[in-house]
Amino acid sequence: MSNxxxxxxxxxxxxxxxxxxxxxxxxxxxxLEILGLDPAELALAPEVDxxxxx
Amino acid sequence: MxxxxxxxxxxxxxxxxxxxxxxxxxxxxxxxxxCHLDERDLSMALADEPVPWxxxxxxxxxxxxxxxxxxxxxxxxxxxCNSSQVIATCGDKLLTSLALVQAGLPTxxxxxxxxxxxxxxxxxxFGYPAVLKPVSGSWGRLLAKVNDRDAAEAVLEHKQVLGSPxxxxxxxxxxxxxxxxxxxxxxxxxxVLCAMYRHAEHWITNTARGATTTACEITDELxxxxxxxxxxxxxxALAIDFLERADGTLLVNEVNHTMEFHGMMAATKVDVADxxxxxxxxxxxx
Ligand SMILES: [Zn+2]
Numbered sequence: 489m490s491n492x493x494x495x496x497x498x499x500x501x502x503x504x505x506x507x508x509x510x511x512x513x514x515x516x517x518x519x520l521e522i523l524g525l526d527p528a529e530l531a532l533a534p535e536v537d538x539x540x541x542x
Numbered sequence: 543m544x545x546x547x548x549x550x551x552x553x554x555x556x557x558x559x560x561x562x563x564x565x566x567x568x569x570x571x572x573x574x575x576x577c578h579l580d581e582r583d584l585s586m587a588l589a590d591e592p593v594p595w596x597x598x599x600x601x602x603x604x605x606x607x608x609x610x611x612x613x614x615x616x617x618x619x620x621x622x623c624n625s626s627q628v629i630a631t632c633g634d635k636l637l638t639s640l641a642l643v644q645a646g647l648p649t650x651x652x653x654x655x656x657x658x659x660x661x662x663x664x665x666x667x668f669g670y671p672a673v674l675k676p677v678s679g680s681w682g683r684l685l686a687k688v689n690d691r692d693a694a695e696a697v698l699e700h701k702q703v704l705g706s707p708x709x710x711x712x713x714x715x716x717x718x719x720x721x722x723x724x725x726x727x728x729x730x731x732x733x734v735l736c737a738m739y740r741h742a743e744h745w746i747t748n749t750a751r752g753a754t755t756t757a758c759e760i761t762d763e764l765x766x767x768x769x770x771x772x773x774x775x776x777x778x779a780l781a782i783d784f785l786e787r788a789d790g791t792l793l794v795n796e797v798n799h800t801m802e803f804h805g806m807m808a809a810t811k812v813d814v815a816d817x818x819x820x821x822x823x824x825x826x827x828x
Contacts, residue, residue, distance in 0.1 A: 508557065508562075508578075508580060509558040534557075534582075537603075538683075539605040540603040540680065540681070541605070542680055542681060542781070542798045542800060542801060
């Protein structure tokens with residue numbers, strides 16, 4: 489568990505999560521990046537760039 | 543088991559999405575030491591400092607940065623999947639079309655113009671509806687279906703106002719009235735790994751835009767066509783998107799060099815990530 493830096497909601501982090509993974513806050517839907525797992529640390533995910541994609 | 547910077551195999555990411563997690567999973571299951579590079583931390587001297595890696599799985603999501611990543615690593619003797627040459631071709635819709643047409647492969651009729659006036663003239667010859675695409679777009683961004691000349695004029699004016707120099711290369715294609723789906727195959731080297739349909743009500747059938755997916759049989763025709771497409775753009779690990787004409791004829795729509803494959807894995811149960819890892823290990827002789 490960690491808190492959303494945007495709305496402070498509790499965000500659960502699954503056992504198979506990885507550093508760098510993007511999760512979505514269940515409350516405010518903000519995209520969050522997992523910066524650390526032990527202890528869990530979340531930050532706002534980097535913006536999707538205009539030239540990103542497949 | 544992501545061991546230090548000195549593992550022979552590196553994986554460079556922009557974000558750790560399902561695809562990248564599955565690649566890490568596959569490497570760990572196979573007990574392959576690897577180094578996870580985050581593109582935000584990357585810096586590389588062009589000479590002098592030794593580079594520890596023999597191979598790179600390039601998962602950079604930026605169409606601007608990815609070709610440079612590939613060139614940088616290749617210049618230091620690292621085998622990059624996909625190669626900078628393949629990225630250069632597949633990252634540009636016009637270069638892709640030229641490679642396909644030169645190889646005699648079936649594609650939607652395509653034309654290019656450099657001014658809105660010339661584009662409108664080409665569209666008059668072409669007929670409507672037609673599709674306008676940015677030459678370097680991705681995720682279906684800024685695709686416009688134009689049903690008549692009025693719509694085309696409006697879109698072309700917007701392109702001019704947007705002002706990016708890339709928008710002054712106007713890429714036009716006939717609109718294919720596909721049966722609510724398109725078809726994707728994944729090719730790894732000389733192997734057609736799997737195939738699926740993407741279904742959507744909207745004419746842009748893109749998984750990132752909410753299309754649903756189902757597995758598709760790899761017929762001999764589809765396999766042969768896929769391998770010819772892969773060869774035409776330089777080979778490697780590719781996702782090839784096809785459209786179908788009403789009579790069933792397959793047309794190559796797009797070739798993707800940094801494929802997203804979680805939809806494919808769900809639809810076909812094929813472990814694309816593991817196959818990709820195996821392919822890179824083979825090519826790099828690791
Ligand atoms: Zn939140």
